[in-house]
Amino acid sequence: MHCVHKISENIYWVGGNDRRLERFENMFPIPNGVCYNSYLILDEKTALMDTVDNAISRLFIENITHVLNGRDLDYLVINHMEPDHCANIEELVRRYPNIKIVGNKKTFQFIGQFYDFDYSMNMLEVKDCDTLCLGKHNLKFITAPMVHWPEVMFTYEETEKILFSADAFGTFGALAGNLFSDETDYEHFYLDEARRYYANIVGKYGSQVQAALKKVSNYEIKTICSLHGPVWRENLPFLIDKYTKWSSYEPEKSGVVLVYASMYGNMENTMNVIANKLAQKGIKDMRMYDISKTHPSYIISDIWKYSHVIVGSVTYNMGLYYGMESFLNELKALNMQNRKVGIVGSGTWSCQAAKLMQEIICSMKNMEVIGSPFEITSSMKQNQEETVDKFVEEFCSSIN
Ligand SMILES: Cc1cc2nc3c(=O)[nH]c(=O)nc-3n(C[C@H](O)[C@H](O)[C@H](O)COP(=O)(O)O)c2cc1C
Ligand SMILES: [Fe+2]
Ligand SMILES: [Fe+2]
CATH class of the missing domain: 3.40.50.360 (Flavodoxin domain)
Incomplete structure (x- = not known):
């Protein structure tokens, strides 16, 4: 059975949770599990923002099949090529042969390194600040190298002012139904885990995070959709303040x-x-x-x-x-x-x-x-x- 959540009129969360995985990256204990987020935009064109980990592939395919409701999938945007988010690229190309995979030069290099299928007819290579119009929605790609991999980019949706932020602003901890941070007791349930995720996974790259924060500060952001953890639509300065401190190694x-x-x-x-x-x-x-x-x-x-x-x-x-x-x-x-x-x-x-x-x-x-x-x-x-x-x-x- 599909399990999806509306983020706005035409944007859906189509990700899922894993509470069985013992250690994230086979290193970090995750007693509260982890979630892998993916988001599907329905417009004149349809666009999926990242895929998910292998562990939840079956549910993921059910989710997008349900939301697409018979429509074709036009674009798959890959903000991050780490395998916890890209296990389903090949399957999507098989199911939607007309799909265009949107990524930068490094993204395509990594797809080739990780996988063996032929995606040469499905590539749409973008550079920093390139845009892609879906109809009412307009995607802008903002490269964020080394947050925490070199191919990472953020995608900013200009109409609804949503930042799809790859791993940035993410956290360990599965979702318990509530998708939005303002519906959770974030400070008690997620904040320590968000800090543990940041410090251990992204912590080394403080200056690159600062550079990315500076880049996105030029945009008005109403919603942050990370690849792990709740979606932020309220109190964004709270989270941005944490990231500013963490990335500058300033104690809280x-x-x-x-x-x-x-x-x-x-x-x-x-x-x-x-x-x-x-x-x-x-x-x-x-x-x-x-x-x-x-x-x-x-x-x-x-x-x-x-x-x-x-x-x-x-x-x-x-x-x-x-x-x-x-x-x-x-x-x-x-x-x-x-x-x-x-x-x-x-x-x-x-x-x-x-x-x-x-x-x-x-x-x-x-x-x-x-x-x-x-x-x-x-x-x-x-x-x-x-x-x-x-x-x-x-x-x-x-x-x-
Ligand atoms: C396998 C082993 C190796 C040790 N090597 C040293 C050493 O090279 N130099 C030293 O001064 N003490 C050494 N010690 C002693 C420890 O430092 C000692 O356990 C400590 O002084 C007592 O503290 P503790 O009760 O917190 O373990 C060693 C102890 C063990 C068990
Ligand atoms: Fe990652
Ligand atoms: Fe991730």
Whole structure:
């Protein structure tokens, strides 16, 4: 049975949900599932904005067959050539042999790389700012390279002022019937997942996101249709403000994320002591994570949100605990910057952890290490309280 949703008089959401997939990109846990959006415009010409993931192909075909109601499909616009959105191109060409696939040079390069069918008679190559008239609706293609793939483009529909924004403004989390963000409790149900999606998938490309935001700021936008998550038709400045902050690596909130690696609990104890002291000095809304317990995507997301971080790690075979090393390298790879960082290291016979963490952090852009790293041998002792108090004091004064 088809499952479609009207966005406006002649535009339909024809996507679907996947709540079975364990990990998005086979990497990120998605406890609330994910949705793959696709949108169908009916006008003198018909145009489909992107397709969906293989997991929901059957429903997708039913959806567009239903909405088209016997009409031909004239255009398939490909804003993003990642396979979670393009699993159905070949099937659509087979079903609608007159279809024109709309994409840029890179889009067609990627179609050829991923698939084997002959689409040479179905290509409509466009460049930045080209337009395509469907009748009453007019599509304008705005390239948005490296948000987060090189072929990405946004499509702006000029009559209804809709921005089809590829993965930008998307989120993890399936839709529970309500398609529009204003019909959901977005801040409680989706916002953390939108941030986790942004930070981990798009986070590296802050400057490219900024460039894309600047490009679209020239257009009046009434609706944002992303490829994942709810459609935005109200309170757009809220979402655009989040994207502006996230892409400029500017924290949303003053606060501390504590992350530790501990085998036998001594580093964990030290981090609890530090957090406890910070709390008693009035620091609110802290987050603490065991690197071996929580998937890094959640920790990274919180680091995107908060202004301060404290990392604590044991020394492991003269190096860093593997989980902590990979976590810090991931943060660096994602271009994380502009945070204030406290460092806590431990070891039993040759403490290397603090120095090694400091090296990685200092190789990142605009990361400020607060005070001197706090070091312990095996376990924290009473006689170190003065030193830890000094560490906490320095850290605190960098927050206020
Ligand atoms: C496999 C393994 C390798 C370790 N390698 C080192 C090391 O190279 N240098 C060092 O000073 N301590 C080393 N340690 C000791 C840890 O750093 C030690 O577990 C820590 O001091 C106690 O903290 P914890 O209770 O938080 O795990 C190692 C421990 C283990 C289990
Ligand atoms: Fe993508
Ligand atoms: Fe996607």
